[in-house]
Amino acid sequence: MKTNYLMLHTITRVVSFIILSFSIFLFFAGHNNPGGGFIGGLMTASALLLLYVSFDIKKIRKVIPFNYPVIIAVGLLITIITGLNSLLFGDPFLTQYFEYYNVPILGEIELTTALPFDLGIYLVVVAIALLIILTIAEDDS
Amino acid sequence: MNNIVLLPVLIPFLVGVILILFRNQLPIQRFVSGVTTLGLVGISAYITYLIYQDGIITLELGNWPAPFGIVLVGDLFASIMVVFASIVAAACLFFAFQTLHPDREKYYFYPFFFFLLTGVNGSFLTGDIFNLFVFFEVMLISSFVLIVMGGTKYQLRESFKYVVISTFGSMFFVIAVALLYSVTGTLNYAHLAERVAEAAQQGQSGILTVIAILFLIVFGLKGALVPLHFWLPNAYFGPPTAIAALLGGLLTKVGVYSIMRTHTLIFTHNQDFTLTIILILAGLTMFFGVIGAVSKFDFKRILAIHIVSQVGYMIMGLGIGTTMAIAGSIYIITHNMIVKTALFLFCGATEKVTGTTNLKKMSGLLKTHPYLGWLFFVAAISLAGIPPLSGFFSKFALVLGGLEAERYFIVFVSLVVGLLTLFSMVKIFMYVFWGSPSLSPEEVKKTKVGKLLIPGIPLVIISILMGILAEPVYLLFEAAANQMLDPSIYINSVIKE
Amino acid sequence: MLQTVTTIVLIMMSISIFICFIRVVKGPTMSDRVVALDTIGINLIGFIGILMIIQKTVAYSEVILVIAIIAFIGSIAFAKFIEGGVVLDRDRR
Numbered sequence: 141m142k143t144n145y146l147m148l149h150t151i152t153r154v155v156s157f158i159i160l161s162f163s164i165f166l167f168f169a170g171h172n173n174p175g176g177g178f179i180g181g182l183m184t185a186s187a188l189l190l191l192y193v194s195f196d197i198k199k200i201r202k203v204i205p206f207n208y209p210v211i212i213a214v215g216l217l218i219t220i221i222t223g224l225n226s227l228l229f230g231d232p233f234l235t236q237y238f239e240y241y242n243v244p245i246l247g248e249i250e251l252t253t254a255l256p257f258d259l260g261i262y263l264v265v266v267a268i269a270l271l272i273i274l275t276i277a278e279d280d281s
Numbered sequence: 282m283n284n285i286v287l288l289p290v291l292i293p294f295l296v297g298v299i300l301i302l303f304r305n306q307l308p309i310q311r312f313v314s315g316v317t318t319l320g321l322v323g324i325s326a327y328i329t330y331l332i333y334q335d336g337i338i339t340l341e342l343g344n345w346p347a348p349f350g351i352v353l354v355g356d357l358f359a360s361i362m363v364v365f366a367s368i369v370a371a372a373c374l375f376f377a378f379q380t381l382h383p384d385r386e387k388y389y390f391y392p393f394f395f396f397l398l399t400g401v402n403g404s405f406l407t408g409d410i411f412n413l414f415v416f417f418e419v420m421l422i423s424s425f426v427l428i429v430m431g432g433t434k435y436q437l438r439e440s441f442k443y444v445v446i447s448t449f450g451s452m453f454f455v456i457a458v459a460l461l462y463s464v465t466g467t468l469n470y471a472h473l474a475e476r477v478a479e480a481a482q483q484g485q486s487g488i489l490t491v492i493a494i495l496f497l498i499v500f501g502l503k504g505a506l507v508p509l510h511f512w513l514p515n516a517y518f519g520p521p522t523a524i525a526a527l528l529g530g531l532l533t534k535v536g537v538y539s540i541m542r543t544h545t546l547i548f549t550h551n552q553d554f555t556l557t558i559i560l561i562l563a564g565l566t567m568f569f570g571v572i573g574a575v576s577k578f579d580f581k582r583i584l585a586i587h588i589v590s591q592v593g594y595m596i597m598g599l600g601i602g603t604t605m606a607i608a609g610s611i612y613i614i615t616h617n618m619i620v621k622t623a624l625f626l627f628c629g630a631t632e633k634v635t636g637t638t639n640l641k642k643m644s645g646l647l648k649t650h651p652y653l654g655w656l657f658f659v660a661a662i663s664l665a666g667i668p669p670l671s672g673f674f675s676k677f678a679l680v681l682g683g684l685e686a687e688r689y690f691i692v693f694v695s696l697v698v699g700l701l702t703l704f705s706m707v708k709i710f711m712y713v714f715w716g717s718p719s720l721s722p723e724e725v726k727k728t729k730v731g732k733l734l735i736p737g738i739p740l741v742i743i744s745i746l747m748g749i750l751a752e753p754v755y756l757l758f759e760a761a762a763n764q765m766l767d768p769s770i771y772i773n774s775v776i777k778e
Numbered sequence: 779m780l781q782t783v784t785t786i787v788l789i790m791m792s793i794s795i796f797i798c799f800i801r802v803v804k805g806p807t808m809s810d811r812v813v814a815l816d817t818i819g820i821n822l823i824g825f826i827g828i829l830m831i832i833q834k835t836v837a838y839s840e841v842i843l844v845i846a847i848i849a850f851i852g853s854i855a856f857a858k859f860i861e862g863g864v865v866l867d868r869d870r871r
Binding site for chain 3: 148155159162166169173174175179183186189190192193194196197198273274277278
């Protein structure tokens with residue numbers, strides 16, 4: 141009997157985007173509220189995992205053609221360079237800076253160096269979670 | 282503001298991350314990693330010089346003030362350890378260039394090599410006990426990868442045991458940190474030292490002693506003290522020699538370093554009890570380690586078990602607890618890092634020549650490979666403690682310190698163990714290098730060993746120099762020991778009021 | 779009044795989670811276990827909602843969403859496992 145995944149595919153196409161937008165919300169909420177790079181990354185990873193579960197690995201690899209170890213390295217590099225940034229100003233490693241800016245449409249926003257740091261963590265978490273799951277999945281059979 | 286103390290942690294991490302991107306370009310990986318390790322030796326030596334000149338250097342990460350944020354503290358002991366760890370790492374790396382199979386190299390050997398170095402240097406330099414746990418984990422996870430790399434059946438079986446035991450140890454570590462935090466309410470070394478002294482006066486001495494012993498168990502598991510050493514010989518036998526030399530030279534020393542740091546700085550409230558326990562463990566470790574080495578007939582296994590026996594010497598100085606004994610302890614840790622790595626590298630060269638590590642299957646290498654033979658001989662008698670090499674002076678300081686403190690029994694044990702060490706080294710030398718050559722002349726021509734010896738030669742030279750220049754070297758270590766025995770120097774340089 | 783009600787509800791939900799747990803351990807078939815696990819997830823969501831009422835806060839709302847998403851993906855993965863025997867297909871034709 142040939143199984144039919146029509147319902148799963150239809151739901152996945154909608155739900156994965158909801159999860160992705162929620163993960164971006166969590167990522168930006170992270171500075172002063174619960175959230176941040178780690179949990180945002182996990183949510184993104186679970187959205188991508190949903191795609192992997194409902195479609196197959198080969199198809200999604202065509203859609204997301206990234207080499208996960210490289211993403212881990214890039215994420216770590218972003219994190220380290222954010223920390224190194226403070227050496228330029230003569231402060232200790234990992235010192236964080238923030239400033240308030242007025243942007244035309246958004247109004248007053250706060251820009252921090254913690255944001256790129258979190259972005260690095262986000263990339264590392266996404267890549268590691270998917271790398272572990274896919275390695276285990278490809279190991280059997 | 283002294284960011285220089287961060288460099289031994291940051292540079293290996295950064296380089297390790299960058300090398301992930303160059304997975305398939307082996308020449309780039311080799312060149313970058315070689316330059317980096319040599320640079321690290323220079324930087325750490327410069328840091329040691331600065332600390333020797335100006336006293337302890339601290340760095341408050343993220344500009345958060347000391348008891349609340351994480352601090353990196355470079356005192357003399359820590360920076361000396363960083364220097365020797367860098368030397369050992371450089372030697373192992375240059376040996377790995379020649380012996381490691383390219384498949385292993387491509388499977389992220391160099392990134393994990395540098396992550397291991399990050400963990401080791403971080404454990405030496407950190408001034409926060411939870412941060413120590415983090416760096417321990419960085420180090421352990423990298424060592425898991427390095428030990429299992431290649432994936433032979435033996436490696437998989439033994440490294441699984443190693444992983445389980447290490448994870449168990451880490452669990453105890455977290456429990457001990459939690460207990461310590463619940464009693465004192467802080468995690469900073471310097472702040473802990475103050476709070477522990479206060480809490481001990483308020484009648485909490487008992488629970489603090491329990492925590493001290495818990496930490497001793499945790500670090501003893503990593504540092505291979507005798508009742509907890511069983512994982513070590515098998516785990517270090519499996520991987521290739523370059524990796525075994527790296528792990529044997531660095532990992533146990535981090536455990537020993539942590540024992541010495543916590544028991545000289547933090548848990549000073551009930552030293553009669555804790556130091557006696559350490560002394561008993563030191564005696565057991567020395568004795569059983571060397572007995573294990575005497576009974577084996579395999580080159581690599583003898584060296585691996587010898588690590589255990591040497592760990593006993595290292596904490597014996599701490600157990601005696603006088604300035605001279607602790608200086609001797611530092612002396613023997615550094616001497617052992619150098620010499621043990623050199624011996625492992627020569628073992629690897631022998632394995633490359635003969636294709637085996639079984640002592641009974643080889644003989645007569647002295648005639649065919651004289652340089653290998655004599656270099657091994659120098660390193661071996663240095664380990665056994667023959668003057669004028671570094672092993673002699675380190676044991677001399679320990680024994681003299683023990684006699685001054687009237688700890689006669691442990692001195693006696695250490696002398697007997699020294700004799701047995703000499704015996705097992707001579708056994709290797711006789712089996713491997715004496716007798717009629719086991720290799721035919723064609724086989725000798727095929728295996729060129731000259732290049733393999735290059736990483737080992739600087740180590741042997743350092744060992745000889747540490748023996749000949751014993752006076753200035755000892756004075757440096759004595760300064761480090763004085764710094765350790767007076768916790769107020771450390772506390773005042775971290776918490777500035 | 780509200781305090782009493784919420785406390786009683788919390789106790790009942792705990793019992794419900796415990797019963798589901800028994801089903802997870804005992805469950806004669808795989809499907810029973812999966813349904814019970816899913817029910818535990820939903821119970822947890824309700825649990826946290828009631829905690830939010832008790833503590834008069836909205837700080838845990840993200841937690842509810844996260845648990846819901848993870849429970850959803852878990853159920854789908856289990857469902858696929860029961861039907862086809864694999865969770866991640868390498869190449870579906």
